[in-house]
Amino acid sequence: MEQETSTQLPAATARPALYATLLRRIGGPLLSVGLLCLALWALHAMASEVTYRQIAGYVHSLHDGDIALAVLFTAAGYAVMTLYDWFGLASIGRRLPAKRVSLISFISYAFSNALGMSLLVSGSIRYRFYVQAGLSTGEVGRVVLYTTLSFWLGLAALTGVTLLLVPIPGDIPFAGLRIPLAIVLTLVPLGWIGLSLAMRRPLRIGRWSMMAPAPVAAVRQVLVGALDWGLAAGVLYVLMPEAIVGGFGHFLAIFVLAQMAGLISHVPGGLGVFEAVMLAGFGASGNQGLEGPILGALAAYRAVYYLLPLAMATLMVIWREVRALRHATVVSPWFSAVLPPFFAGLTLVCGAVLLFSGATLAIPGRMDILRGFVPLPLVEAAHFLSSVVGMLLLILARGLQRRLDAAYVLTLVLLVLGAVFSLLKGIDYEEASLLCLLALALAPAHRHFYRRASLFRATFSPGWMLAIAAVFGCATWLVFFSFKHVEYTNNLWWEFSFRHGGAPRALRALVGAAAVVMLFALANLIRPERPRRDRPDDAELARAMPLLKGFDSAQAHLALVGDKSLMFAPDDRAFIMYDIEGRSWVAMGDPVGDDEDARRELVWSFREACERAGGWPLFYQVRPADLDLYLEVGMSLLKIGEEARVRLETFNLDGKSKKTLRGTVNKLARDGLRLEMVPEDQVPALLPRLKAISDAWMRDKKVREKRFSLGRFDEAYLSRMPMAVVWQGDEPVAFANMFLTTSKEEASVDLMRHLPEGPAGIMDFLFIELMVWAKAEGYRWFNLGMAPLSGLTNRRAAPLWSRFGAMVFGRGERFYNFRGLHRYKDKFDPEWEPRYIAVGKGIAVPLALANVASLISGGLGGVVRR
Structure with missing residues (x-):
C-alpha cells in the first residue's frame, strides 16, 4: 500500500563486508586443509x-x-x-x-x-x-x-x-x-x-x-x-x-x-x-x-x-x-525435518569408509577364500569401482541434504552396489553391513526427497568441500602409509595379482576416485549459467496472471508492476518475483501458486541460483503459514512488522468505538462523495484525470515514486486491474487500484492518492466504502498492508534485531511515522499478523536489509530521502 515504506536503514559499505565474508567462508576451510596436510605429514614421519x-x-x-x-x-x-x-x-x-x-x-x-x-x-x-x-x-x-x-x-x-x-x-x-x-x-x-x-x-x-x-x-x-x-x-x-x-x-x-x-x-x-x-x-x-x-x-x-x-x-x-x-x-514433523541432513551425514561416512577400505590392504585370509571361486578381473574391477562409489557417495551426500530425488535414487543404487563390491573385493562384510543398513534406513524415506532438480545445479559450501577434501586427503595418505614398503615403479599400475596386488589396486582406486571428483567439478564449471533475467514482458505477465489471481494473498498482484524478474516453476505451477540489489537477491513475498510442491521447489531453486551467482537469498514480507519453506532450506527469520487484515464477515460501523468513522462517512456522503468501481477495460480512458490527482498528491507529500514492494503510477500497470474512484459530483478526488483474488479470499489496494485540497477524512471514506463493497461481494479479508517494525519486543532476552526495531518503532518518528501508521490502521479493528524476512545464514544482515531499503526507495539516495 502507498502508505507503507521501508525501514530507513543507513547505507553500508559493501566492499569491506564482501572481503570479510569471503575471508570467513574461505579462509577457515583453507587453514583446516593446511593443518590436515601438516598432521598427515607428521603421522607419516612418526x-x-x-x-x-x-x-x-x-x-x-x-x-x-x-x-x-x-x-x-x-x-x-x-x-x-x-x-x-x-x-x-x-x-x-x-x-x-x-x-x-x-x-x-x-x-x-x-x-x-x-x-x-x-x-x-x-x-x-x-x-x-x-x-x-x-x-x-x-x-x-x-x-x-x-x-x-x-x-x-x-x-x-x-x-x-x-x-x-x-x-x-x-x-x-x-x-x-x-x-x-x-x-x-x-x-x-x-x-x-x-x-x-x-x-x-x-x-x-x-x-x-x-x-x-x-x-x-x-x-x-x-x-x-x-x-x-x-x-x-x-x-x-x-x-x-x-x-x-x-x-x-x-x-x-x-x-x-x-x-x-x-x-x-x-x-x-x-x-x-x-x-x-x-x-x-x-x-x-x-x-x-x-x-x-x-x-x-x-x-x-x-x-x-x-x-x-x-x-x-x-x-x-x-x-x-x-x-x-x-x-x-x-x-512427527520435527523428526521428519531432521532426516535429510541425518542421511546426508551418514552417506558421507559410508563414502569415506569405502575410500579408506580401498586405500588399505585386504585381509590375506579372506583373499585366499576369494581366490578359490572369484576370478581375478572381477576382484580388480570391484576394488576399483568400490572407491568410485565411495567418491560418488561423498558428492551425493550434498544432494541428499538438498532433498534431491535423483540423489536419493542414485544413493540407494550405489549403496547396494557398494555392498556387493565390498564383498567381491575382499569379503569386507563389515562395510557391506554398514552400507546395507543405511540402504534399509533410506529406502522408506523417499517422501522426504521430493525435489526433481538437477544434481549439477547443487552448490557446495566451503564446509562440504572441506569435508570431501579431508576424506580424499586421508585416503591418499592411507595409500602411501599402507604400502610404503612397496617400491614404486611405473609397472606397478599394470600388476594384477591376488597375493601381491594390494598396492596396484589401491593406486588405481585412488586415481578412479580422483577422476570422479574432477569430472564432477568440470561438469559444474562448464554447465551453462542462467543469466540475470530481464524485466517481464507482456507474455510473462500473462503466464503469471492466472497464478496471482488464484493465490490467497492479494500481494501477489505486485508482479504486475513489471519491475521485478519472474522465476517460474516447471509447467507454470508457481512463480517467484524478485530483484537484485548489490549481492542481495530479494524475493517479494512468498512463492505464488497453489501447488505446494512447486512452491517448495522454487524456494530451493531460488536459493541455489543465488549461491551459484555468489548472491544472498532473501524473502521479504513472508507469512507465518509459509515459514517452513524457509526453515527447510536453512534460512533464518527476522520479524519486520505486522500486517493488518480486517475480517469482513464481522466488519461494521456499529458501536461507540466507530462513532468518529461513522460520522466521517455520513458527512462526506451528504457532501456528495460516492465510490465507483471502474472495471479494468475502462481504466485507461480515466488515467489522464487520475494522473493529475497523483501528481498533486506527490507534490504535497514531497515524495517520489517507490518500487518493489509498492506500485507506481504507470499506465500499463494500472490498466491491468480495477480502479476504485471517489467522485465529488463529476470530478474524481481520490482513487486506489484494487488487488482482487478470484477465490475472494482477500481484497486489497496499492496506490491510494487524493487531491490535497479534497475534503477532510477522504481516505477514511475510501477505506470504509471499499470494505463495505468487498463484504457485499463475498470477500473474506480486506488487507490494509503492513506496519513496519510493529510487534517487535524490546525485552532483555529478545534478539538484537527485535530490540533495535522496537526502539526505532518507539523513537523513530523523526524519520518515519511508524506509530502513526499503526494507529491509523488499528482504528479499523484489524487482526494483526506478523511478517518476516527470511535470510540465508552467514550473510551480512545489516547490508542485506540496506539492499532491501534501496530496492524499495529506488536507490541508496532514496533511503535517506522521501
Missing part, C-alpha cells in the same frame, strides 16, 4: 617404521572385556551429553518431552563427534528441532550458546587441572609453557564461576549484553563438560596397550591436549590432527616401539566412540521409518 599389518593385528588382538568396557564408557558419555541440552533448556525456562530431547541430542552429537560438522548437520538438526518445538530463534541461540560454553568450559577445566598436576614430556612442543597454559585454562572456568557469583546485572560490551548464570548453573556447566571429556578419555584408555609408560593421569594430559588441537584445527572429527598429537606425546615419553599398537588403539577408538553411535542412530531411524510405514501419524 610412524615410518609401522606397517598396516601391525595396526590391524593390534585391533584384532583386543580383549572382548576391554572392548565391552569401552562401549560402556561410550554409552555413559553420550548419556552425559544429553545433559547439555537438558540444562540448556532449563537455563531459558523451557521444558520439552524427555524422549524428544534425548533422541535429538544423541543423533546430533553422534554426527558432531564423528564429523566435526556441527553447522552442516548437527546444527541443522538441533535448530529445526527446537524451532518446531516452539522455541524462538533467540531461544535456540541461547541454548546453543549454553551447550557450547559447557563443552569448552569442561575441556578447559579438565585440561588445566590435569596439566597442573601431571607433568608432560619435555620433547612435546611448548612443553615449557605447561604451567602458564594450565593456569590460564584453569582460570577460565574459575572466572566463569566467579562471574556468576559477582555479577547481578547484564554485562555490556558495545552492543552486546550477557547475563551470567546462577552460581549453581555455572558449576554444573563445568562439571558436566569435564565429566563428558573424562568419559571420552576413559574409552581410549581401556583400548591402549598395557605396555605404555605412565598411568591414567599421564595419558589424560596427552589426550586433552590432542583433543584441543583437533578442535582448534576445525578438521572434520579432528581426523589426523588428534592422532598426530597423541602419537607425538606418547613417542616423546618413553614409548618407542609402540607406535603400531597406539595407532591400533586410536583406530579402535574411532570405531567405538564415533562409528558405533552412528550405527545406533541409523537403527533408530530404521525403526521410526518402519513405524511410519505402518502408521503415517507416528513420525
Whole structure:
C-alpha cells in the first residue's frame, strides 16, 4: 500500500563486508586443509617404521572385556551429553518431552563427534528441532550458546587441572609453557564461576549484553563438560596397550591436549590432527616401539566412540521409518525435518569408509577364500569401482541434504552396489553391513526427497568441500602409509595379482576416485549459467496472471508492476518475483501458486541460483503459514512488522468505538462523495484525470515514486486491474487500484492518492466504502498492508534485531511515522499478523536489509530521502 515504506536503514559499505565474508567462508576451510596436510605429514614421519599389518593385528588382538568396557564408557558419555541440552533448556525456562530431547541430542552429537560438522548437520538438526518445538530463534541461540560454553568450559577445566598436576614430556612442543597454559585454562572456568557469583546485572560490551548464570548453573556447566571429556578419555584408555609408560593421569594430559588441537584445527572429527598429537606425546615419553599398537588403539577408538553411535542412530531411524510405514501419524514433523541432513551425514561416512577400505590392504585370509571361486578381473574391477562409489557417495551426500530425488535414487543404487563390491573385493562384510543398513534406513524415506532438480545445479559450501577434501586427503595418505614398503615403479599400475596386488589396486582406486571428483567439478564449471533475467514482458505477465489471481494473498498482484524478474516453476505451477540489489537477491513475498510442491521447489531453486551467482537469498514480507519453506532450506527469520487484515464477515460501523468513522462517512456522503468501481477495460480512458490527482498528491507529500514492494503510477500497470474512484459530483478526488483474488479470499489496494485540497477524512471514506463493497461481494479479508517494525519486543532476552526495531518503532518518528501508521490502521479493528524476512545464514544482515531499503526507495539516495 502507498502508505507503507521501508525501514530507513543507513547505507553500508559493501566492499569491506564482501572481503570479510569471503575471508570467513574461505579462509577457515583453507587453514583446516593446511593443518590436515601438516598432521598427515607428521603421522607419516612418526610412524615410518609401522606397517598396516601391525595396526590391524593390534585391533584384532583386543580383549572382548576391554572392548565391552569401552562401549560402556561410550554409552555413559553420550548419556552425559544429553545433559547439555537438558540444562540448556532449563537455563531459558523451557521444558520439552524427555524422549524428544534425548533422541535429538544423541543423533546430533553422534554426527558432531564423528564429523566435526556441527553447522552442516548437527546444527541443522538441533535448530529445526527446537524451532518446531516452539522455541524462538533467540531461544535456540541461547541454548546453543549454553551447550557450547559447557563443552569448552569442561575441556578447559579438565585440561588445566590435569596439566597442573601431571607433568608432560619435555620433547612435546611448548612443553615449557605447561604451567602458564594450565593456569590460564584453569582460570577460565574459575572466572566463569566467579562471574556468576559477582555479577547481578547484564554485562555490556558495545552492543552486546550477557547475563551470567546462577552460581549453581555455572558449576554444573563445568562439571558436566569435564565429566563428558573424562568419559571420552576413559574409552581410549581401556583400548591402549598395557605396555605404555605412565598411568591414567599421564595419558589424560596427552589426550586433552590432542583433543584441543583437533578442535582448534576445525578438521572434520579432528581426523589426523588428534592422532598426530597423541602419537607425538606418547613417542616423546618413553614409548618407542609402540607406535603400531597406539595407532591400533586410536583406530579402535574411532570405531567405538564415533562409528558405533552412528550405527545406533541409523537403527533408530530404521525403526521410526518402519513405524511410519505402518502408521503415517507416528513420525512427527520435527523428526521428519531432521532426516535429510541425518542421511546426508551418514552417506558421507559410508563414502569415506569405502575410500579408506580401498586405500588399505585386504585381509590375506579372506583373499585366499576369494581366490578359490572369484576370478581375478572381477576382484580388480570391484576394488576399483568400490572407491568410485565411495567418491560418488561423498558428492551425493550434498544432494541428499538438498532433498534431491535423483540423489536419493542414485544413493540407494550405489549403496547396494557398494555392498556387493565390498564383498567381491575382499569379503569386507563389515562395510557391506554398514552400507546395507543405511540402504534399509533410506529406502522408506523417499517422501522426504521430493525435489526433481538437477544434481549439477547443487552448490557446495566451503564446509562440504572441506569435508570431501579431508576424506580424499586421508585416503591418499592411507595409500602411501599402507604400502610404503612397496617400491614404486611405473609397472606397478599394470600388476594384477591376488597375493601381491594390494598396492596396484589401491593406486588405481585412488586415481578412479580422483577422476570422479574432477569430472564432477568440470561438469559444474562448464554447465551453462542462467543469466540475470530481464524485466517481464507482456507474455510473462500473462503466464503469471492466472497464478496471482488464484493465490490467497492479494500481494501477489505486485508482479504486475513489471519491475521485478519472474522465476517460474516447471509447467507454470508457481512463480517467484524478485530483484537484485548489490549481492542481495530479494524475493517479494512468498512463492505464488497453489501447488505446494512447486512452491517448495522454487524456494530451493531460488536459493541455489543465488549461491551459484555468489548472491544472498532473501524473502521479504513472508507469512507465518509459509515459514517452513524457509526453515527447510536453512534460512533464518527476522520479524519486520505486522500486517493488518480486517475480517469482513464481522466488519461494521456499529458501536461507540466507530462513532468518529461513522460520522466521517455520513458527512462526506451528504457532501456528495460516492465510490465507483471502474472495471479494468475502462481504466485507461480515466488515467489522464487520475494522473493529475497523483501528481498533486506527490507534490504535497514531497515524495517520489517507490518500487518493489509498492506500485507506481504507470499506465500499463494500472490498466491491468480495477480502479476504485471517489467522485465529488463529476470530478474524481481520490482513487486506489484494487488487488482482487478470484477465490475472494482477500481484497486489497496499492496506490491510494487524493487531491490535497479534497475534503477532510477522504481516505477514511475510501477505506470504509471499499470494505463495505468487498463484504457485499463475498470477500473474506480486506488487507490494509503492513506496519513496519510493529510487534517487535524490546525485552532483555529478545534478539538484537527485535530490540533495535522496537526502539526505532518507539523513537523513530523523526524519520518515519511508524506509530502513526499503526494507529491509523488499528482504528479499523484489524487482526494483526506478523511478517518476516527470511535470510540465508552467514550473510551480512545489516547490508542485506540496506539492499532491501534501496530496492524499495529506488536507490541508496532514496533511503535517506522521501
